[in-house]
Amino acid sequence: MVSLNVNGRTVEVDASPGTPLLWALRDELKLTGTRYGCGVGMCGACTVHLDGEARFSCQVRIGDVEGSAITTIEGLSPDGDHPVQRAWIAEQVPQCGYCQSGQIMRAAALLSRSPKPSRQEIVDEMSANLCRCGTYSRIIRAIERAAQEG
Ligand code: FES
Ligand code: FES
The missing domain is CATH 1.10.150.120 ([2Fe-2S]-binding domain)
Known part of the structure; x- marks a missing residue:
């Protein structure tokens, strides 16, 4: 079990620490706005914010970001008015x-x-x-x- 801070909420993810963040977001947390494109850090479809910085979520292991603020497209603004x-x-x-x-x-x-x-x-x-x-x-x-x- 890994604890993550996603879009301002603390969530528990039932996956190993080596799981790519993209997989946890889409498959475990059902935040499917973040897209799977290549899975190897080449396309940017999976970009999220980690502590405000753009990162490829397919290249980040959830065990490495337990203390980070993770923001997905769903959390960028309350009603899509960023x-x-x-x-x-x-x-x-x-x-x-x-x-x-x-x-x-x-x-x-x-x-x-x-x-x-x-x-x-x-x-x-x-x-x-x-x-x-x-x-x-x-x-x-x-x-x-x-x-x-x-
Ligand atoms: S899915 Fe292509 S860079 Fe992550
Ligand atoms: S890949 Fe179709 S809008 Fe960018």
Whole structure:
């Protein structure tokens, strides 16, 4: 049994400490907004926040994050009105949507660290998250909008 702090709540996960956080979130806690893409740290679909920083949850073992604040897309804002989520809607970013929760989580972490990022900073940071639909230009516009309106 491993105790985790997820979206502000303490939860017990009936899994071994070596279980990837992504598996615990999706299979044990049913927080399926965090997506499985590659499972090997290459795509970013599984991005969550660990103590406010964007991390690939498929590459994190639950036994290593018992003391960390874990935030998933479900916990980013109480009713979906985080500035990044509002900007995502305004710019109509998603296509198929599969990668988008990971993109939003990385964008939100970027803006909390750097509220007015340059375009190059946005491009560099977001290069960790792939989108097979190629929504990259709308992602950049949405982050710029969120930085202005946030
Ligand atoms: S599923 Fe974690 S990086 Fe692809
Ligand atoms: S919107 Fe389809 S993979 Fe990104």
